[in-house]
Amino acid sequence: MSLSVGPTIKVYWQHAKRYPWLMTFLLGVLVVSNVFDLVPALLSKRFFDTFALGLTGEALTTALLGTLSLMVGVGVIGWVLSRFSTVTNNWLQPKIIVDLEETAFGHLLNHSYRFFSDNFAGSLVKKIHRFGRAFENLMDQLTWKLISILVAVVGTIIIFYFRSPLFAGILCIWAVLFVIANIFVAKWKLKYDLVRAELDTEASGVLADAVGNAVTIQQFVGKKFEEAKFAEVNNRWRKMATFTWNLGGVNDAVQAGFMIVLNGTAMYIAIHLYVLGQITLGDFALIQTALITLFMRLWDFGRVIRDIYEGFADAKEMVDVLEMPYELVDKKGAKKLAVKKGEIEFKKVSFAYNDSRPILRDMTLEIAAREKVAFIGPSGAGKSTIIKLLMRFFEVSKGSISIDGQDISKVTQESLRTLVSLVPQDSLLFHRTIMENIRYGRREATDKEVIAASKKAHCHEFISELALGYNTKVGERGVKLSGGERQRVAIARAILKNAPILVLDEATSSLDSESESLIQDALHELMKSKTVIVIAHRLSTIMQMDRIVVIEKGAVVDAGTHDELLEREGTYKKLWSIQAGGFLP
Numbered sequence: 001m002s003l004s005v006g007p008t009i010k011v012y013w014q015h016a017k018r019y020p021w022l023m024t025f026l027l028g029v030l031v032v033s034n035v036f037d038l039v040p041a042l043l044s045k046r047f048f049d050t051f052a053l054g055l056t057g058e059a060l061t062t063a064l065l066g067t068l069s070l071m072v073g074v075g076v077i078g079w080v081l082s083r084f085s086t087v088t089n090n091w092l093q094p095k096i097i098v099d100l101e102e103t104a105f106g107h108l109l110n111h112s113y114r115f116f117s118d119n120f121a122g123s124l125v126k127k128i129h130r131f132g133r134a135f136e137n138l139m140d141q142l143t144w145k146l147i148s149i150l151v152a153v154v155g156t157i158i159i160f161y162f163r164s165p166l167f168a169g170i171l172c173i174w175a176v177l178f179v180i181a182n183i184f185v186a187k188w189k190l191k192y193d194l195v196r197a198e199l200d201t202e203a204s205g206v207l208a209d210a211v212g213n214a215v216t217i218q219q220f221v222g223k224k225f226e227e228a229k230f231a232e233v234n235n236r237w238r239k240m241a242t243f244t245w246n247l248g249g250v251n252d253a254v255q256a257g258f259m260i261v262l263n264g265t266a267m268y269i270a271i272h273l274y275v276l277g278q279i280t281l282g283d284f285a286l287i288q289t290a291l292i293t294l295f296m297r298l299w300d301f302g303r304v305i306r307d308i309y310e311g312f313a314d315a316k317e318m319v320d321v322l323e324m325p326y327e328l329v330d331k332k333g334a335k336k337l338a339v340k341k342g343e344i345e346f347k348k349v350s351f352a353y354n355d356s357r358p359i360l361r362d363m364t365l366e367i368a369a370r371e372k373v374a375f376i377g378p379s380g381a382g383k384s385t386i387i388k389l390l391m392r393f394f395e396v397s398k399g400s401i402s403i404d405g406q407d408i409s410k411v412t413q414e415s416l417r418t419l420v421s422l423v424p425q426d427s428l429l430f431h432r433t434i435m436e437n438i439r440y441g442r443r444e445a446t447d448k449e450v451i452a453a454s455k456k457a458h459c460h461e462f463i464s465e466l467a468l469g470y471n472t473k474v475g476e477r478g479v480k481l482s483g484g485e486r487q488r489v490a491i492a493r494a495i496l497k498n499a500p501i502l503v504l505d506e507a508t509s510s511l512d513s514e515s516e517s518l519i520q521d522a523l524h525e526l527m528k529s530k531t532v533i534v535i536a537h538r539l540s541t542i543m544q545m546d547r548i549v550v551i552e553k554g555a556v557v558d559a560g561t562h563d564e565l566l567e568r569e570g571t572y573k574k575l576w577s578i579q580a581g582g583f584l585p
């Protein structure tokens with residue numbers, strides 16, 4: 001396992017460079033203010049050298065006060081500069097974080113159906129946030145730590161060089177060894193840091209899954225089971241956290257050792273040079289002040305490296321998602337789908353979710369313009385899969401699907417999904433108001449149009465009875481509505497969308513007979529002058545259709561009107577007679 005930081009730096013840089021002037025200003029001010037931090041060491045040399053001059057009385061006071069006012073002046077300038085950098089950073093950083101999270105969000109939503117069924121919503125949410133936070137962390141390290149460390153090391157080497165090249169040489173070698181040792185330890189630790197980040201994601205996935213299914217857990221008395229599951233992953237995280245933090249402790253220890261060695265060596269040499277008359281008393285002050293400043297900067301260098309690696313590790317998860325190619329993309333120069341008549345043709349369509357198990361096999365079917373077709377067949381036959389392929393949530397593995405002669409894989413996904421209206425088997429709603437949920441069908445629709453659609457779908461009745469009416473929020477995924485109510489809201493949404501091709505995937509299955517017969521009229525209205533595919537079990541719905549298509553094991557095994565199919569003694573007849581007089585009550 002290795003951490004490739006290139007892609008992360010690239011993405012971050014692309015976003016940071018949108019603000020070239022501010023970035024330059026911020027980095028410039030930081031460098032200058034850090035250079036100012038080195039001046040006190042020089043001034044303290046001057047301070048002590050003044051003592052050595054043997055001045056007394058007024059002359060001594062004037063000389064010392066002169067140096068002191070320089071010290072204060074430098075301090076004030078440094079203080080002003082660091083205010084500038086803080087204010088700039090406070091403005092710039094959140095802007096870039098927001099940009100990054102928006103990029104990640106936009107990119108994520110373009111991923112395909114399969115991506116979202118393979119990835120936990122909770123983990124994805126966390127990844128997006130971490131992606132932004134990791135930038136914050138990395139930029140903080142750069143602005144508040146790395147720059148000051150770099151300036152302190154280079155500056156101190158230069159200052160030492162002018163006192164004695166030997167000092168400068170020793171500090172150079174020491175700095176190189178120090179950095180190498182730190183990076184070595186951090187790298188060693190990194191692989192465990194990555195494991196810990198993964199465990200962290202795994203734990204939030206487990207949490208999100210359980211919290212999302214909290215009601216199911218209660219229903220099946222699964223609290224203990226879920227707790228054990230959470231404890232198990234948490235336990236692995238805990239062990240890894242302790243281990244990696246201990247490795248961090250090793251690093252701190254190594255560093256402290258380095259500092260003791262440098263301080264001792266420098267002072268040892270200084271004593272000899274002083275005795276030889278090569279350096280002054282003030283130089284002791286210079287060396288001590290410079291080294292203290294340097295050590296202060298380097299004190300948490302190990303933590304800085306760790307935070308940087310951690311930042312990159314956190315970011316990587318999202319960067320991986322950003323780099324993952326989309327499963328489905330529009331063909332280059334794809335045209336918009338144009339629907340004049342609404343003919344649909346499935347030509348020898350084969351499809352499998354996983355290679356090991358074919359779902360559709362050479363399925364062929366032509367649906368005429370404005371024809372109303374019912375798909376029936378046993379559960380798991382592949383009916384919903386056909387619909388997913390028609391919406392191009394997945395790509396067919398063989399064959400083709402076309403609408404009015406245009407292959408759907410060659411038109412834009414947006415135009416296809418604008419012209420096909422789907423009421424799925426399990427309509428999920430946004431945790432927003434009912435008004436907003438219905439309006440999702442056509443977001444520019446007026447309140448009046450929304451209410452008209454909801455009257456047609458017979459949801460106006462129950463919505464009017466709610467205290468907040470259309471402003472009622474429906475709960476996450478729509479849990480505050482009954483299955484039937486949710487389906488009617490979804491139907492209202494489809495009525496509002498009014499696309500020329502309409503697909504209802506067991507859209508009325510959660511309705512009781514009464515509300516079903518109520519909305520039959522609305523559906524009848526809705527289906528007029530549209531090509532319609534209905535997947536249904538209810539005879540009342542099926543018999544209204546122009547044609548019934550029997551799907552079994554991923555292929556069309558029969559098709560015809562109700563009477564024709566009954567005569568043929570096929571699957572339809574069998575299904576029909578099992579339920580004696582209808583598919584469902």
Ligand SMILES: Nc1ncnc2c1ncn2[C@@H]1O[C@H](COP(=O)(O)OP(=O)(O)O)[C@@H](O)[C@H]1O
Pocket residue numbers: 117353354359378379380381382383384385386
């Ligand atoms: N996202 C998926 N990944 C893998 N297998 C799937 C997926 N969705 C459905 N299946 C499988 O494909 C088969 C057909 O499912 P589906 O088309 O939903 O049947 P139905 O005719 O009941 O609507 C089922 O066996 C189901 O388990």
Ligand SMILES: [Mg+2]
Pocket residue numbers: 383384385425505
């Ligand atoms: Mg289905």
